[in-house]
Amino acid sequence: xxxxxxxxxxxxxxxxxxxxxxxxxxxxxxxxxxxxxxxxxxxxxxxxxxxxxxxxxxxxxxxxxxxxxxxxxxxxxxxxxxxxxxxxxxxxxxxxxxxxxxxxxxxxxxxxxxxxxxxxxxxxxxxxxxxxxxxxxxxxxxxxxxxxxxxxxxxxxxxxxxx
Ligand code: SF4
Numbered sequence: 649x650x651x652x653x654x655x656x657x658x659x660x661x662x663x664x665x666x667x668x669x670x671x672x673x674x675x676x677x678x679x680x681x682x683x684x685x686x687x688x689x690x691x692x693x694x695x696x697x698x699x700x701x702x703x704x705x706x707x708x709x710x711x712x713x714x715x716x717x718x719x720x721x722x723x724x725x726x727x728x729x730x731x732x733x734x735x736x737x738x739x740x741x742x743x744x745x746x747x748x749x750x751x752x753x754x755x756x757x758x759x760x761x762x763x764x765x766x767x768x769x770x771x772x773x774x775x776x777x778x779x780x781x782x783x784x785x786x787x788x789x790x791x792x793x794x795x796x797x798x799x800x801x802x803x804x805x806x807x808x809x810x811x
Contacts, residue, residue: 651706652782654720657737660782661730662799664792669805671786676804707741712749718742719753725761726799728754732765733778739767740775 650671659667699711712718720735735752742749752765785792794809803809 650783650786651704652737652779654707654709654734654738656782656786657778658727658730658734660778660785661733662727663797663803664785665794665809666803666805667782668786668788668791669808671782672791674805674808676808703741703747704745707738709738710755715747716750717753718749718751719755721755721757723756723758725756725759732763733775735765736767736771737775737778739765740772743767 656667656671659670701709701712703709709718710721718735718738720731720738722731731754735754739749739752752767754763754765756762800806800809
């Protein structure tokens with residue numbers, strides 16, 4: 649079974665086809681959201697925090713403040729549901745390893761907006777269902793069908809999907 653990363657949780661909500669392509673190591677050289685966000689983070693006001701923390705070679709947290717609050721940086725609110733579940737997954741992942749982190753913050757530095765994210769009891773069951781569903785999706789041989797979405801034009805797989 650593959651490790652499920654935070655970005656896979658994010659893609660689960662964004663596009664199942666993208667999730668499959670990414671998880672099956674089909675990558676595009678195009679500048680990805682990740683790279684852009686990494687730049688944004690490095691160039692902005694978070695220099696004093698612990699940044700890009702990789703845990704168990706699976707989740708990569710943008711930064712954590714005193715091991716109490718973790719932050720995920722996004723540039724726009726367009727995929728907010730995906731971002732919220734990505735953070736909840738990080739909180740879940742850490743909780744499973746007895747690392748107590750109080751909450752997550754969804755950070756939009758360019759918009760100067762921050763949202764507090766808590767892992768609720770009922771979220772745990774839902775995350776476990778998502779993990780099973782992700783495993784089913786990424787382990788099938790066939791890539792999920794291409795259905796054009798609003799976000800396609802900004803997706804690094806756009807040319808691939810159109811071809
Ligand atoms: S181009 Fe659209 S359908 Fe294809 S992977 Fe990206 S978001 Fe999904």
